[in-house]
Amino acid sequence: MDSEDYLQLAGIQRYAFCPRQWGLVHLEGHWQENVLTYGGQKLHRNVNNPEFLESRGDVIVSRSVPVRSHRLRLYGIADMVEFIRDEANGIKLAHRAGRWRPLPVEYKYGQSKLTSCDRVQLCAQAMCLEETFDMDLHEGHIFYGRPRRREVVLLSDELRQETREVTEAMYGCQNTGVTPPPEYGKHCERCSLVEVCVPSLSQRQTVSQYLERML
Ligand code: SF4
Numbered sequence: 001m002d003s004e005d006y007l008q009l010a011g012i013q014r015y016a017f018c019p020r021q022w023g024l025v026h027l028e029g030h031w032q033e034n035v036l037t038y039g040g041q042k043l044h045r046n047v048n049n050p051e052f053l054e055s056r057g058d059v060i061v062s063r064s065v066p067v068r069s070h071r072l073r074l075y076g077i078a079d080m081v082e083f084i085r086d087e088a089n090g091i092k093l094a095h096r097a098g099r100w101r102p103l104p105v106e107y108k109y110g111q112s113k114l115t116s117c118d119r120v121q122l123c124a125q126a127m128c129l130e131e132t133f134d135m136d137l138h139e140g141h142i143f144y145g146r147p148r149r150r151e152v153v154l155l156s157d158e159l160r161q162e163t164r165e166v167t168e169a170m171y172g173c174q175n176t177g178v179t180p181p182p183e184y185g186k187h188c189e190r191c192s193l194v195e196v197c198v199p200s201l202s203q204r205q206t207v208s209q210y211l212e213r214m215l
Pocket of ligand 1: 018019020021024181182183184185187188191192193194197198199
């Protein structure tokens with residue numbers, strides 16, 4: 001597979017949130033805004049700036065960093081990568097003395113979620129950085145807007161495995177070209193595509209299910 005055909009890293013968060021939502025957006029081209037997606041776009045407009053490079057003592061902050069993994073077959077943009085001075089475990093950077101350890105920081109408009117979808121996205125970014133710099137990372141951060149705080153995410157073996165599995169499932173779905181069926185749940189309340197998806201239909205019985213039950 002050509003690297004131009006890799007899937008978007010941002011889609012992994014969507015697929016982990018709901019495979020049908022991913023299919024509606026990436027296979028069928030649907031998009032609707034709601035207050036959460038609008039807030040997220042506004043937040044990212046403030047964060048995204050490929051020109052941004054700032055040094056704060058022992059930290060270099062870089063925004064809108066392009067990332068790619070040939071192992072995961074994903075590409076995308078990391079909101080922010082902080083390079084923290086670490087002479088023991090860091091890597092060399094062009095035009096900078098010393099050694100630096102990358103720390104991916106993903107920005108989210110809302111609050112920390114019970115599901116792992118944001119952590120999976122962050123882990124995919126971290127795995128891209130590990131591959132690029134040929135090094136191991138142990139944590140990343142997610143900045144949530146409500147309330148404003150950073151969550152530390154440990155890049156455990158379990159989270160890495162989940163990230164690989166979600167990526168494979170996403171590729172499986174892409175290969176079939178078929179949008180997964182709806183699975184109605186609490187997550188639908190936050191979904192901007194609820195009117196396109198009509199998940200409540202999934203709760204209705206088919207005629208054969210009805211007859212099976214009655215007989
Ligand atoms: S409404 Fe629910 S089932 Fe449908 S795409 Fe959104 S989250 Fe998925």
